[in-house]
Amino acid sequence: MSAMGGRIRRLGLGAMRLPGMPGRIPVDRTTAVAVARRAVELGVTHIDTAAFYTRGTSRANDILRRALRPYPDGLTIATKVGPGQDVRAAVEQNLGELGLDALDLVYLQAGRPDEPLGDRFARLAALGAEGLVRGLGVSDVTRAQFDEARSVAPVAAVQNRFGVLDQSDASLVDACAEANVTYVAHTSLGGGRVRFTDGGLREVALRHGATVYQVALAWGLRRSPTLVQIPGTASLTHLEQNMAAVRLELDETDMTVLERLA
Template sequence: MTQNFDLGGDLRIKRMGFGAMRLPVSSLDGPPNDRDTGLKILRRAVELGVDHIDTAAFYYHQDGAAANEMIRAALSPYPSGLVVATKVGPYRGPDDPIPSGQLKASQLRAEVERNLTELGRDRLDLVYLRPGGMEDPSDEPIGERFEVLAGLREEGLIRHLGLSHISRAQLDEARTIAPVAAVQNRFDVTQPQDAELLAVCEREHIGYAPYFPLGGFGIPDDAVVNAIAARRGATVPQVLLAGLLALSPVLLAIPGTGSPDHLEENLAAARLTLTPEDLADLKR
């Protein structure tokens, strides 16, 4: 199993990365996490070889730190080869625990510039357009908004473009405008409902980074995964992550955590080798 992926054909990254969503807060209605702990997690992640961090300007706690600010504070000046991906599209008001609306095409430049400023970068490595909310992806046209990001890519403010929480029709529409380097949809080995889109990404060498690689709202209590974890002497999250990496060479794991111990546990999953029996069970 290859450990690397060439994002957009020219950015080589390890397939095990880190998601920053849980750095400021661990749950929607929870208190802010300790900022110093978050900074230590980011630095330790890079020490352990992480070279792909996923973030967004709307990852913040109303009474605490924001993911982008923490990434800059912990890692700037950034080490060579570190890829930082972010998302634009959702709008979050000052008192909203999660984004409650969508930015218009005319507002996307300001949101990209906000990410540049918060992260302290001259160019963003990867920017995903997320055109919808928490409901299932739709076939709503996204061309006008994606064209704005494509223009910023031509200006040199963005290196590669991606799409998050989208349908096959939206991927096809975007690819008529500009290359798509990565997709970020919901997917884990217990809920492989996006297998058709994953197959498209694999055929077209588009990275696929599930935004809920560990189930999202709690670790799944899945009998098959539990059994594999028991016979491999691994944890359930490790099996979930190793299963993703084994499923397709374009899958990129971006587990997030506010716990230093969970960081070590998650990253160790890249070294867990599942047997053909394990993989057959996961593909049930």
């Protein structure tokens, strides 16, 4: 499985917020289901989830299953195996919760920057050989861990933190583009912990009549041809705003301003 940019739209949906987030008002299940369905109606073909995306008894996988099963053709559902989790058990849990016979894409998350991934990634690759996993990915990895995983089996995608206000992973973004590996940027809107108040960002947003968040998403899409954005939301209004970013065309002047932000 090579880079997925040619077969999925590059603006997807992160499902982490669908069950609700700690310290926030709980998300009504009907609303969460409506967000997932509306995302697909708007053309989303890539949804990122995990069995550990939960709040209380509400689970992202259960919401997606209720909202979308039977899943439409062409929809890629990506999930992950967290640090310390048994690889097979985590894959089987996601399969059961989502109601699938095989997972489109599974990321192996690194626990530490110095953690060897080879043995765990080999176990994930073995599940691919069994037909339980179609695409293999790695998440929260360094360049060395990415290279180690690729020495074991083909890597379809990398999911790391990257955004206009945090461009520290730029070299791996470029390495993925060179290798035709999809780079899925998580927390590109800061995860609620970053204030998008930079003057340059506001300047570009005003020039295009857009929000700073739409500019941030559009920047990522322009930054690399193999980069996929997965902004998470449990709000229909924010979903509509996020999806509109795909129509925002930034020029070289805009990109020059934005590259200086991080």
